[in-house]
Amino acid sequence: MSRPSVAQPADLDVVRDSYDRVADTYVDMVATTSLGDIRLMPWHRAAMDVFADAVRGLGPVLDVGCGPGTVTAYLAERGLDVSGVDLSPRMIEHARRLHPECTFSVGSSTDLDLAEGSWGGIVGWWSLFNLPRLVLPQVLSSFARALVPGGQLIIGTHVGNGDLVRTEAYGGVPVRWTTHLWQPDQLVALVEQAGLQPTAELRLPADGQIGPGVILVAKA
Numbered sequence: 001m002s003r004p005s006v007a008q009p010a011d012l013d014v015v016r017d018s019y020d021r022v023a024d025t026y027v028d029m030v031a032t033t034s035l036g037d038i039r040l041m042p043w044h045r046a047a048m049d050v051f052a053d054a055v056r057g058l059g060p061v062l063d064v065g066c067g068p069g070t071v072t073a074y075l076a077e078r079g080l081d082v083s084g085v086d087l088s089p090r091m092i093e094h095a096r097r098l099h100p101e102c103t104f105s106v107g108s109s110t111d112l113d114l115a116e117g118s119w120g121g122i123v124g125w126w127s128l129f130n131l132p133r134l135v136l137p138q139v140l141s142s143f144a145r146a147l148v149p150g151g152q153l154i155i156g157t158h159v160g161n162g163d164l165v166r167t168e169a170y171g172g173v174p175v176r177w178t179t180h181l182w183q184p185d186q187l188v189a190l191v192e193q194a195g196l197q198p199t200a201e202l203r204l205p206a207d208g209q210i211g212p213g214v215i216l217v218a219k220a
């Protein structure tokens with residue numbers, strides 16, 4: 001049976017090129033600051049620890065938009081059968097170099113071949129905010145279909161209203177992408193519409209370094 005299609009974002013190629021361009025700087029940031037390293041962000045880590053416990057034994061876990069694989073490796077250390085996928089080949093080069101024990105592939109969240117009812121957990125860790133507003137619900141539905149009964153989705157993303165057109169990121173690297181901001185309640189509604197049951201929501205106020213965020217967990 002063919003899988004229901006997800007619309008491909010018109011800006012996918014420029015978003016890919018942009019993340020290829022920032023990948024080296026992003027990896028430096030994770031290595032040299034507390035930003036982006038889940039081990040150094042206690043509330044992020046706590047949420048991921050609960051997720052790891054919840055999905056253990058349910059099936060494989062996919063880290064979608066894994067970047068350089070920091071979260072993928074964190075979950076692998078916790079004994080999970082986890083792999084990562086990212087739009088940016090350069091991010092995946094870094095992930096493979098930094099975490100050779102994990103499996104990574106290049107691909108878009110909008111074009112994943114996810115067999116129905118086959119994944120114990122799916123992670124979308126600050127990696128879904130570039131998806132156009134009409135595409136994110138389709139991607140969430142594809143995640144919902146892919147999870148086993150009781151399987152868990154954890155997403156983290158930027159909170160706010162409207163869209164930010166970015167022309168530079170991570171210390172001045174030129175990029176072209178749009179950050180779509182979401183209110184937590186809007187995301188909860190999307191997750192429910194996708195057929196998932198929200199189980200937890202952690203709101204993270206701006207802390208001077210990064211803007212407000214939310215972590216949402218839902219189960220199939």
Ligand SMILES: C[S@@+](CC[C@H](N)C(=O)[O-])C[C@H]1O[C@@H](n2cnc3c(N)ncnc32)[C@H](O)[C@@H]1O
Pocket residue numbers: 015019036064065066067068069070071085086087088091107108109110124125126127128130131
């Ligand atoms: C802010 S980084 C976060 C990376 C990683 N999740 C982390 O926490 O370090 C956003 C990532 O999302 C990826 N990304 C953006 N759009 C994507 C898409 N359509 N499919 C897969 N990955 C995507 C980017 O390439 C980038 O690696």
